[in-house]
Amino acid sequence: TTLCVEDPEGSTFQVSVFNYPGTALAPGKVLDTIFPNGSILAIREPTVIAGPDPREALVRVDSPSDIIFVRPTDEILRGVKWKYVMHASGPAFRPAAKWREVAELHYKERYYYAAAVAHTHAWELDSSRAQSLFLRGMAYFRGGYYSAALADAKALLELRAEQDTDLYLLGQCQYALGDYEAARSVFERVITRDAAIRSSASGYAKLCERRIEESRFGVYPWGITFKESLAPNFDIAEYVGPMKVISMPHRGGGRGVVTTRAVKAGELILVAKPVVYAFPSEREGHRYSHGLNFITKSPESPCASDAMWELVGKAACHPELVPLLNGLYAGPSYPPPPLEYPPSVSGGTKTRHPRIHEVDIDPEKLQNIYTYNAFIPRPISPMDSPDPSLDDPNNLPSALYLLPSLFNHACAGTASWQTFRHIMVIRALKNLDEGEELTLAYVTGRTAWDRQAALRNYGFECDCFLCMMDRKDGMRGCAIRNDLGGRGMLEAILPALRTGVAAARKRLCEIEGTYDPTRGLIRPASSIARQELALLYATQAEKDRLPDSIYWIQSIRIKMEALEALGMAVLDKSVSGPVKPELLDMVPLDLLSLKLLSAERDRYIELILSIASNFHSMGDFYRTTIWIRTSSWVHEIYTGGGTELYKLRHHEHLKKLNLYNFIVTGT
Numbered sequence: 104t105t106l107c108v109e110d111p112e113g114s115t116f117q118v119s120v121f122n123y124p125g126t127a128l129a130p131g132k133v134l135d136t137i138f139p140n141g142s143i144l145a146i147r148e149p150t151v152i153a154g155p156d157p158r159e160a161l162v163r164v165d166s167p168s169d170i171i172f173v174r175p176t177d178e179i180l181r182g183v184k185w186k187y188v189m190h191a192s193g194p195a196f197r198p199a200a201k202w203r204e205v206a207e208l209h210y211k212e213r214y215y216y217a218a219a220v221a222h223t224h225a226w227e228l229d230s231s232r233a234q235s236l237f238l239r240g241m242a243y244f245r246g247g248y249y250s251a252a253l254a255d256a257k258a259l260l261e262l263r264a265e266q267d268t269d270l271y272l273l274g275q276c277q278y279a280l281g282d283y284e285a286a287r288s289v290f291e292r293v294i295t296r297d298a299a300i301r302s303s304a305s306g307y308a309k310l311c312e313r314r315i316e317e318s319r320f321g322v323y324p325w326g327i328t329f330k331e332s333l334a335p336n337f338d339i340a341e342y343v344g345p346m347k348v349i350s351m352p353h354r355g356g357g358r359g360v361v362t363t364r365a366v367k368a369g370e371l372i373l374v375a376k377p378v379v380y381a382f383p384s385e386r387e388g389h390r391y392s393h394g395l396n397f398i399t400k401s402p403e404s405p406c407a408s409d410a411m412w413e414l415v416g417k418a419a420c421h422p423e424l425v426p427l428l429n430g431l432y433a434g435p436s437y438p439p440p441p442l443e444y445p446p447s448v449s450g451g452t453k454t455r456h457p458r459i460h461e462v463d464i465d466p467e468k469l470q471n472i473y474t475y476n477a478f479i480p481r482p483i484s485p486m487d488s489p490d491p492s493l494d495d496p497n498n499l500p501s502a503l504y505l506l507p508s509l510f511n512h513a514c515a516g517t518a519s520w521q522t523f524r525h526i527m528v529i530r531a532l533k534n535l536d537e538g539e540e541l542t543l544a545y546v547t548g549r550t551a552w553d554r555q556a557a558l559r560n561y562g563f564e565c566d567c568f569l570c571m572m573d574r575k576d577g578m579r580g581c582a583i584r585n586d587l588g589g590r591g592m593l594e595a596i597l598p599a600l601r602t603g604v605a606a607a608r609k610r611l612c613e614i615e616g617t618y619d620p621t622r623g624l625i626r627p628a629s630s631i632a633r634q635e636l637a638l639l640y641a642t643q644a645e646k647d648r649l650p651d652s653i654y655w656i657q658s659i660r661i662k663m664e665a666l667e668a669l670g671m672a673v674l675d676k677s678v679s680g681p682v683k684p685e686l687l688d689m690v691p692l693d694l695l696s697l698k699l700l701s702a703e704r705d706r707y708i709e710l711i712l713s714i715a716s717n718f719h720s721m722g723d724f725y726r727t728t729i730w731i732r733t734s735s736w737v738h739e740i741y742t743g744g745g746t747e748l749y750k751l752r753h754h755e756h757l758k759k760l761n762l763y764n765f766i767v768t769g770t
């Protein structure tokens with residue numbers, strides 16, 4: 104937003120205001136409401152950019168809290184003499200009725216911030232009309248400024264005889280702020296009184312029940328949640344499970360997250376909503392911010408820079424968020440954050456003037472916080488059809504979360520994270536004792552060097568076992584692996600089996616040759632090469648059209664090796680003959696020495712299902728069942744949701760492998 108201002112001496116300047124709430128892409132009439140002609144502004148810490156002509160200086164303001172609207176009667180103006188007399192005819196001087204009209208128009212056109220400003224003017228000019236406060240509360244609520252709306256709803260209940268609309272607004276705000284128990288009792292009160300809003304209030308009361316289950320016990324209907332997550336604006340409650348933040352002086356920022364009790368692999372640890380997020384699909388019609396990150400001095404995806412700037416406006420409108428944001432790690436150029444997280448925050452019930460920002464907002468610090476803590480949410484989707492928001496690798500979604508920002512990184516993390524659209528869900532990836540660290544993989548990559556490059560902006564070197572092993576193999580070996588692995592699987596499927604197998608085996612040998620002899624079984628690149636080789640055998644077996652083709656057996660054996668190279672110890676490697684009775688209800692894995700790699704969920708499932716499919720082609724239905732069960736077990740550990748979510752996500756893939764019918768009919 105660019106304003107034209109005049110100082111007391113009568114010199115004029117252009118002031119560029121960034122990040123002011125309600126002004127992004129706003130038309131002139133909205134700006135006329137937020138910055139009416141004739142307003143007096145005091146600007147803190149302005150950046151003055153000199154032009155070639157000193158009279159053409161440009162003033163830049165980045166923080167909403169640096170703009171203070173001054174009343175003409177304010178002390179600060181005592182003794183100030185204006186060279187030119189102010190025109191007392193601009194929008195700043197409208198009567199209350201006119202402001203109400205303007206507010207209604209903004210509300211209808213969904214400029215809720217401007218509507219809140221206009222209702223504030225109306226309320227200040229005529230405080231006998233409590234309805235102005237109600238309408239402002241509504242505007243705040245619709246605009247997503249929930250704590251401001253809550254304060255208005257509470258003030259109204261003190262100001263006038265209890266009205267159902269005021270109660271309803273109160274309940275909606277409490278719901279939006281995650282205070283589901285309070286919201287439920289408010290909606291239950293409304294239900295008993297007002298027939299007109301009874302049905303929506305009882306709908307809300309039911310939703311509150313679901314949210315209470317979710318937030319108190321971590322019980323989510325994951326199948327429904329998944330379906331709902333495919334549409335924007337979906338919502339679930341947050342949940343904090345058996346985790347806490349403790350001091351970890353050896354990590355940047357000085358803190359990390361540990362378990363508060365022993366947890367099992369797959370247990371839910373945290374469900375968190377983002378403070379800000381941007382998805383390409385939800386940005387249509389938006390103008391993207393500049394894609395340069397001034398902290399990392401590297402290009403930033405448009406979604407990331409949009410969300411980064413949005414954070415400033417968000418902090419201005421939600422002062423209760425500011426201490427939570429300021430408690431996050433802001434990089435090495437800021438003093439370390441306090442050890443306690445989350446800090447205790449008092450809600451505050453004071454009604455809020457939309458143009459008075461009492462809490463200081465530091466945009467530069469917020470940018471640093473965004474840079475060191477943001478995630479790229481990759482929404483879970485049905486297998487084989489990645490979410491369309493991931494189509495453009497140069498504009499991936501971006502989001503900042505609070506508690507998830509306290510988890511440190513490990514390429515082979517002890518916890519897995521994924522997002523149901525924008526909502527992050529963290530689960531333990533292995534059985535953990537009380538007090539063990541919960542780590543997440545911020546980035547993925549084939550070798551320690553790839554991953555270190557992806558981590559370059561975080562300022563630390565990963566010391567997880569996967570990186571340590573890669574470093575022992577040496578940079579050259581890893582580069583060779585990367586190069587060989589990068590040639591891709593499909594090109595290996597040559598028309599002649601023998602040529603194809605020879606080439607794939609050669610590549611496998613070359614990859615194997617890059618590992619240090621002491622490395623042990625976990626060799627992700629070798630797993631890819633084995634998967635390629637197995638695919639060749641399976642292709643030949645299909646051509647043979649014989650259930651007992653030796654190529655099925657070859658394919659299955661190599662896929663089992665591929666699983667082992669990803670840390671999954673296979674206990675029962677039998678490929679024919681009777682199945683051991685004790686295995687009929689179990690998964691054929693050695694659960695004690697299992698080391699699931701956080702980034703490999705889909706590859707495990709793909710490999711396991713293709714083993715099941717090979718057994719199915721051989722007519723071995725027992726083993727087919729066992730391996731389908733194993734894929735669903737792996738899915739449960741990473742994603743939860745039982746068979747319902749498993750089927751929802753793998754339905755198409757299972758059909759492609761001719762396994763869906765088998766699950767339904769058993770043949």
Ligand SMILES: C[S@@+](CC[C@H](N)C(=O)[O-])C[C@H]1O[C@@H](n2cnc3c(N)ncnc32)[C@H](O)[C@@H]1O
Nearest residue numbers: 354355356357358432508509510511512561563
């Ligand atoms: C999202 S924060 C994680 C929480 C952070 N430790 C804190 O106290 O707020 C990311 C920063 O934590 C530090 N960090 C994360 N993982 C680390 C690791 N494995 N080793 C050392 N520092 C790490 C780095 O400084 C990184 O920039």
